[in-house]
Amino acid sequence: MTDPARPGDAEAARIARARLPEGLRPETLAVRTALAPSQHGENSEALFLTSAYVQPDAQTSARRFTDMEDFTYSRTSNPTVRSFEARLAAMEGAEGAVATATGMSAILLLIMGLLKSGDHVVCSRSVFGSTISLFAKEFGKFGVETSFVSQTDLAEWRAAMRPTTKLLFAETPTNPLTDVCDIRALADLAHDAGALLTVDNTFCSPALQRPLALGADLVMHAGTKFLDGQGRVMAGALCGPDKLIRDVFGPVLRTAGMTLAPFNAWVVLKGMETLALRMKAQSEATLTVAHWLERHPAVARVHYPGLASHPQHELAMRQQSGLGGAVLSFDMRADTPEAARAAAFRVIDGTRVLSIATNLGDTKSIITHPATTSHGRLTEAQRQASGIGQGLVRLAVGLEHVDDITDDLQRGMTAA
Numbered sequence: 001m002t003d004p005a006r007p008g009d010a011e012a013a014r015i016a017r018a019r020l021p022e023g024l025r026p027e028t029l030a031v032r033t034a035l036a037p038s039q040h041g042e043n044s045e046a047l048f049l050t051s052a053y054v055q056p057d058a059q060t061s062a063r064r065f066t067d068m069e070d071f072t073y074s075r076t077s078n079p080t081v082r083s084f085e086a087r088l089a090a091m092e093g094a095e096g097a098v099a100t101a102t103g104m105s106a107i108l109l110l111i112m113g114l115l116k117s118g119d120h121v122v123c124s125r126s127v128f129g130s131t132i133s134l135f136a137k138e139f140g141k142f143g144v145e146t147s148f149v150s151q152t153d154l155a156e157w158r159a160a161m162r163p164t165t166k167l168l169f170a171e172t173p174t175n176p177l178t179d180v181c182d183i184r185a186l187a188d189l190a191h192d193a194g195a196l197l198t199v200d201n202t203f204c205s206p207a208l209q210r211p212l213a214l215g216a217d218l219v220m221h222a223g224t225k226f227l228d229g230q231g232r233v234m235a236g237a238l239c240g241p242d243k244l245i246r247d248v249f250g251p252v253l254r255t256a257g258m259t260l261a262p263f264n265a266w267v268v269l270k271g272m273e274t275l276a277l278r279m280k281a282q283s284e285a286t287l288t289v290a291h292w293l294e295r296h297p298a299v300a301r302v303h304y305p306g307l308a309s310h311p312q313h314e315l316a317m318r319q320q321s322g323l324g325g326a327v328l329s330f331d332m333r334a335d336t337p338e339a340a341r342a343a344a345f346r347v348i349d350g351t352r353v354l355s356i357a358t359n360l361g362d363t364k365s366i367i368t369h370p371a372t373t374s375h376g377r378l379t380e381a382q383r384q385a386s387g388i389g390q391g392l393v394r395l396a397v398g399l400e401h402v403d404d405i406t407d408d409l410q411r412g413m414t415a416a
């Protein structure tokens, strides 16, 4: 008698869709790339909440613990997590990807995997606040030294290179000032020195920007942001060549355990199916808001790569598929830092639709004061060096009607 839960071989082959045809476009890969379905043929990828995997016999178990291809224990690997890794790698045009618990733990894995005491890193000084702290304070304790340089001045990056430089780390556009660096130029600089370039692609996501195609060696993600896209879970990843993902980062992750939880992997996996649509809609709305802010008398300056006034506008349009992304920031007009902070706080507190929170890439628009939140742990000198003034407000644009967003900002501007 056949078991109704186990289809025959022919049926199993028909529903096993793991081997997709070549040449599919990114939107298709975002919906279709995953491990093969189970014997039940589920159309939506399954969530495998299991810590361990039953082995058929001792011999197979022994082999699987050596070759790591099949599943043994979920710190090491999990089918839902592996589907997320496969989908992200396909979207980034990478040979492989390794998932991590958060964006920050992806950077931790990057450094633990690539560097040792005595190695040197060159990093933009305008990257995400926690990234600066991680490089400057935590990695410094283990003898990995980091030089922080201008996001946009290639000569500064070149001057900072040492014989021990193993890694260049860039984020583009940056948070919250949206400075754009030239990925190809930094890749050339890194490769001339025998170093690797890693790009934090959180802000653009692969829907807009594919750093590997521009010469970067590795891409890092905070999946928490646009990949999830609805502000639900934390996730991170590194994408790159198999020889690094499988042979260098895989073993460190398995030992150190900054593993992505299967539930979070599943949420982000499903979020990625709508990534391209969301990035396009949110980028277009952000450009509308940016133009509105540029015309506002209470605003001194708007930072947004989609604006012609942005210093790297042309480079950004080339690198980012012609879109500026869904995050902008603006400086309130004021004479002193105290007055600037008061004006920024009044704008933030005057809004009634936007969320006051520290996140981005959500369907809900989020308004933030970087100097007292994401960059609050920096010293005043570090903050000044990063250009984060007290009057700076960051806006991560979601999917509300764009007129409701500008109306809400106007409420705050009237209060200011």
Ligand SMILES: *Cc1c(COP(=O)(O)O)cnc(C)c1O
Binding pocket: 102, 103, 104, 105, 128, 131, 171, 175, 200, 202, 203, 221, 222, 223, 224, 225, 234, 235, 236
């Ligand atoms: C949020 C963020 C991170 C860190 O990601 P977490 O998931 O919060 O750890 C890193 N880089 C950028 C650009 C981010 O926006």
